Amino acid sequence: MRFALIAAWLACATLSVGATSGFAQERIQVVTTTTDLRSITEAVGGERVAVVSLVPPNMDAEDYQPKPQDVLRLKNASMLVRVGLDYDLWADRLLIQAAKPEISRGGAGYVDASFGIAVLELRGMSVGSGDGHAHGSGNPHYWLDPKNAEIITGTILEVLARIDPAGAASYEANRTAFLARLQAKLTEWEAKLAPLKGMPIVAYHNNWPYFARRFRLDFVDFIETKPGVPPSPAHLAAIVRTMQARNVRIVVREPHEPERDIQFVAGKAAAQVVVLAASVGALPRAADYISLFDVNVEALTVAASQ
Ligand SMILES: [Zn+2]
Structure with missing residues (x-):
């Protein structure tokens, strides 16, 4: 009898530990190329996501040299959010190495945050060798207009709701609250x-x-x-x-x-x-x-x- 009680208690304890660690594991693992997109993704994803940025703070993302651990991060992710517009072209090499179709171009968890943005300084594709490595597809620094966060968060919301439908209402509420706060600050x-x-x-x-x-x-x-x-x-x-x-x-x-x-x-x-x-x-x-x-x-x- 005594043994049965202990066994039942142990089963309960194991169950609750399992539930706790299970919750941690269930967070949607998101990789962003930049810290800006990490912050914006966290604003929409809230507690249901764990977001890591490939480029560390205070580094030139346009000149970033990927690290071996970046491939591992992508392998563990179910969503990738990138700036696009040739800003983070180095991410393409990493995606090939990670070989994970769901976060690669066309995959359910792939987000090009420039989608829908009105791009400034479009110069076509006629960038010569003397034109530097950056800004070949228009100016890519679009997150520096806070109004563009409406478009970026909209794209992120759509993808998060698709890969985690149970969180859709929560993502939508998070986004609405974030945009209201942003509008007041603007x-x-x-x-x-x-x-x-x-x-x-x-x-x-x-x-x-x-x-x-x-x-x-x-x-x-x-x-x-x-x-x-x-x-x-x-x-x-x-x-x-x-x-x-x-x-x-x-x-x-x-x-x-x-x-x-x-x-x-x-x-x-x-x-x-x-x-x-x-x-x-x-x-x-x-x-x-x-x-x-x-x-x-x-x-x-x-x-x-x-
Ligand atoms: Zn630039």
């Missing part, structure tokens, strides 16, 4: 950036057309000769002339970008360098998609008021 950001309307700005890399269009900023030139191509001395001299002629007071730099050329043009033109995050995690306080904009809006308003 009103706040637009108000804060209003004084910067039309203010000429120079940046190192052309990350900013979507951000600039949403907030009516004017990025007049870029220190890179072309996206992905470091500047020549002649180009640096031309940038300084542009900055003097247009009275550019702000030069934007991302933390991973080379400081020397940026300091050089800022010094010559008596402008200040403003460090912005073009991706989640590039600055410590830009910890998720919404705080990414909080941090950038604050840095720009502080700089403009000086």
Whole structure:
């Protein structure tokens, strides 16, 4: 009798442990190429998903060198979310190595987050060898317009609901709540950036057309000769002339970008360098998609008021 009770208790204990670990295992394993897409996917997926980004925070995703563990991550995933538009072409090699049809192009768990986005700076496919490695299919930095999160979350919702129908209602509620929060923040950001309307700005890399269009900023030139191509001395001299002629007071730099050329043009033109995050995690306080904009809006308003 005593033995039977213990056996029953043990069975119960085993059952509850099994249920707990079972819950952990049942989370949808999602791999994103970038930290921005990780944050956005977490906002929709909530507690039903476990999301990992292949590119770590504060690294240039356009120049990422995949690691062996990235293939393993893809093998364990049932969903992949990528930026597309040639931004993360390196993911294609990883997908071939992972050999997992459900997260490869055309698979049920494959998400190209650029689907449905109105792409800026489309230049056709006539990119020559001197044009750098980036931006061959239009400007890929579309997540920097918070309004585009409506489209991105819509695409992610559709795929999550397809591969995990039991969570569909929860995903939809998460997305609605996230977009409501984002819309309220957008009103706040637009108000804060209003004084910067039309203010000429120079940046190192052309990350900013979507951000600039949403907030009516004017990025007049870029220190890179072309996206992905470091500047020549002649180009640096031309940038300084542009900055003097247009009275550019702000030069934007991302933390991973080379400081020397940026300091050089800022010094010559008596402008200040403003460090912005073009991706989640590039600055410590830009910890998720919404705080990414909080941090950038604050840095720009502080700089403009000086
Ligand atoms: Zn770029």
